[in-house]
Amino acid sequence: MGRQLALAELVEERDWQLDLGSGTVAFGGDLRYGVQLLGTESHRDGTWLWAWANEASNLPPGLLHLCTWLRDYGRREGVAELATPGLPLERADGHRLALIASGLTGRPYYRGPYDGGAVFFHLEGIPAQVTDPVRPERALSVLNQVIMAFEVDHRTAAAAFLQQQGWRVEAAAAAITATHPTGSSIRIEFDHLGRLSDMSGTLAAER
Template identity: 30%
Template sequence: MVSKQLRDLAAMSLFTHVHAEAELNDSTLDSQWQVDLPQASITFNGHEGTRTYPVQLLGSIAHAAGTWMWGWQEANESRFPAKALSVARRVREAGLQRGIPELTEPVVVLSDTPSLILRLAAETIGDLLHTITVDAGRGLSLVLAIDAGPLRPLDSQSLLSATMHGADLGITDDHRSALETYAKRLGLDCSTTAAEGSRLRLGCEIGAIEFETDESGRLTKLQEASLSYRHAG
């Protein structure tokens, strides 16, 4: 059972995560990668050349055991530099401060708490944009934070697709709050277009959506918005 505190943390990064994941997938398509955790870096080799980014270890997933192990665990202290574990340590500190055991226990059972919830919570606490899961072999995956720079704005169709995908992940029913957090984080406009405040427009000069929600914040209507719209306020 996922606690409300943990789910709320995860929801704050929901749409940023979907946006960043699509962007990273596009930019690394057909690329080979190499992770060097002792140097806290990841390198992608593809058609556009070689790109190296700073990287941090958030956690690892043991698929056979069905468990998540946080990067801050003691065994990693002597294996990797502090700069590769700083966000993971912030996750543990936040968990202690907020009383969230899933963030303070070194191993979490994924049948109780899905890995995406933990990943999203870490993204919120660490103010992260790009994260990635890579195959480390022997049934183990590493969940890494990548410092790949700011997110590029989405066009209307991509923004619509990202919103639909994020809503379908089942992280939260309050899509409105999650979208408002996404807009604030990326500096997008998010304003009401109806007098009663039930319809909102979210986006920028190259892409926008309009959406409506019910009383719980769940999406009920979603469509691309006109780019010629100007908020009266």
Template identity: 30%
Template sequence: MSFFKNLFGKEEPSTTGTPVNFQEPGRSAQELTEQYAAWGLDKQHNLSEVIGDNSWNIDLDKGELSFGDNLSFPVQVLGTFSHSSETWLWAWANTGSNIPPQLLEQALQLKKHGEQYDIPMFKNQTFDATVNDLHLIGMIASGIFNSSAYYAADYGQGILLVTLRSEIIDKADRSDAARITTVFPQIISFFEMNHLNAFKNYVERRGYTVSTRDNQVTAVKDGTTITATFDEVGRLTNLKA
């Protein structure tokens, strides 16, 4: 998954305090992917522009993730991925790491949602996983909680997954057509989803007015029009701005 490696300088594929924007998320992993994956990947481009090639360091006592000497962001800890066993472990189940309770709020919210709607990915404390699963969890979490981005911090034996929040990252955001027509083909190549549903969710979250006619979706914002065409089962066949 060279794209993830290029974007984060890592192997392929927080808010502190009360989480925000936990409003009517999907009731299945498929719905959550269609709601948040593209938007989550979009945010990672903002993060990449801000942190550049700086190496990371985390201070769990402070609840901060830093890059170089001048960038430091508050985080929420979601969990860890083990390279050797290829398993995911939720932070709320990682009792041996003594993660401060205030950094587990988002992970526990996701656990509660998983239990309510029987979503194994969120309710099971550990499961066999791939690096792509880790990135999907990060994208969904950053969307649900309106975080600025997520970060996959590779520490050699595994990867620590956190969400973070920063006005600096938010200010790097842009919703122009070039970004959207780049991000959307990327996300549908990484994860299975209904392309039509995912596209509508994505452009609506980016502030576009959306109209649908037959299998064509038109998104309009500030004089810019993006048109996406889909086949009879909702797969993207054409995307242009």
């Protein structure tokens, strides 16, 4: 989610143009990046189709390396949603699957809408401002958006996110505290059901 917010700031409201022949996407006239296809949503029948299973479209094999890797990962780890060719959107939509893929690969993704559906693809060669850890002042916002948008274990999500972002995390019975290398700190409290009940933070002065 942190990468997605940073990507949105980068591309802003630019038009997008996907070129399967060159394996690139252009945003406006000044941004162009390589792509790896993930899959498509059909709003007509409410389904998701992985790009590796889309045999009718004759997609370039070079653009399927990532989704094929995800399929193999799903088969190996027993994650059916990654290994099943198609899924109803109420079970797993494109945003949910693309976010999972982003977590596994470290790449941001883009949703390109078209008449009747949308194509999802990962971006390659993205600037570090998108892929670097989020700034300390943004960490609580990112975590809060994930918890509001998805059914996740709040405590697990919070601890894993902060650790992945480079924070030192200390866990107690009803809370976790985290310290950023800059000196900023976060405290997150949970109720008896493990749901987030309060978040607070202190930002260190910029050096």
